[in-house]
Amino acid sequence: MAPALRVFLTSAEIQKRIGEMGASIAKDYPSGPLYLIGILRGSFMFLADLSRAIAVPTRIDFIGISSYGKDKSSSGQVKVTKDLDVSIEGCDVVVVEDIIDSGITLSYLLSLLEQRRPRSIRIAALLDKPDRRQRPVHVDYVGFEIPDKFVVGYGLDYAEDYRALRDICILEEG
Numbered sequence: 001m002a003p004a005l006r007v008f009l010t011s012a013e014i015q016k017r018i019g020e021m022g023a024s025i026a027k028d029y030p031s032g033p034l035y036l037i038g039i040l041r042g043s044f045m046f047l048a049d050l051s052r053a054i055a056v057p058t059r060i061d062f063i064g065i066s067s068y069g070k071d072k073s074s075s076g077q078v079k080v081t082k083d084l085d086v087s088i089e090g091c092d093v094v095v096v097e098d099i100i101d102s103g104i105t106l107s108y109l110l111s112l113l114e115q116r117r118p119r120s121i122r123i124a125a126l127l128d129k130p131d132r133r134q135r136p137v138h139v140d141y142v143g144f145e146i147p148d149k150f151v152v153g154y155g156l157d158y159a160e161d162y163r164a165l166r167d168i169c170i171l172e173e174g
């Protein structure tokens with residue numbers, strides 16, 4: 001049977017929470033500028049909305065990290081598929097991630113970015129599944145803590161499908 005989608009977070013709920021996240025980020029960096037580093041590809045929609053919710057100057061770049069293939073759980077192997085185009089040395093950086101699951105992707109990425117000597121580095125994640133954590137990661141700004149369910153939409157995919165949905169939905173196997 002085809003998988004079924006059940007709405008879990010509506011577009012309105014997501015936008016309201018992103019407004020709150022943007023306000024607390026702006027409060028923590030009152031003078032900007034802030035480098036927002038989006039992790040491709042799942043964070044692209046969140047980054048677009050979060051950047052507009054932060055009322056201090058921001059700059060944007062993306063890094064491509066892959067650890068998943070077509071599966072629903074991490075392969076445990078992480079590789080950089082697209083590096084940053086800019087230097088972040090001396091910059092205040094906020095890494096923007098769609099969802100934190102095992103923590104493997106982010107702990108790898110943080111050690112990579114720290115070698116580039118930013119002035120500070122924090123993490124903003126729209127979704128967090130704390131029950132699934134295998135590596136400890138401190139997330140500074142969390143949108144929603146969610147249970148251990150596979151979700152799609154608002155940038156998140158399953159085998160590259162469903163990214164364009166406005167709501168975040170639980171993907172239920174038929």
Ligand code: IMP
Binds near residue numbers: 074106152
């Ligand atoms: P981690 O390395 O296990 O923390 O995996 C993080 C990455 O796995 C995220 O950036 C997503 O790309 C992907 N991921 C984890 N859980 C989900 C999910 O429920 N739906 C879609 N992608 C997910």
Ligand code: MG
Binds near residue numbers: 039041042043098
């Ligand atoms: Mg991702």
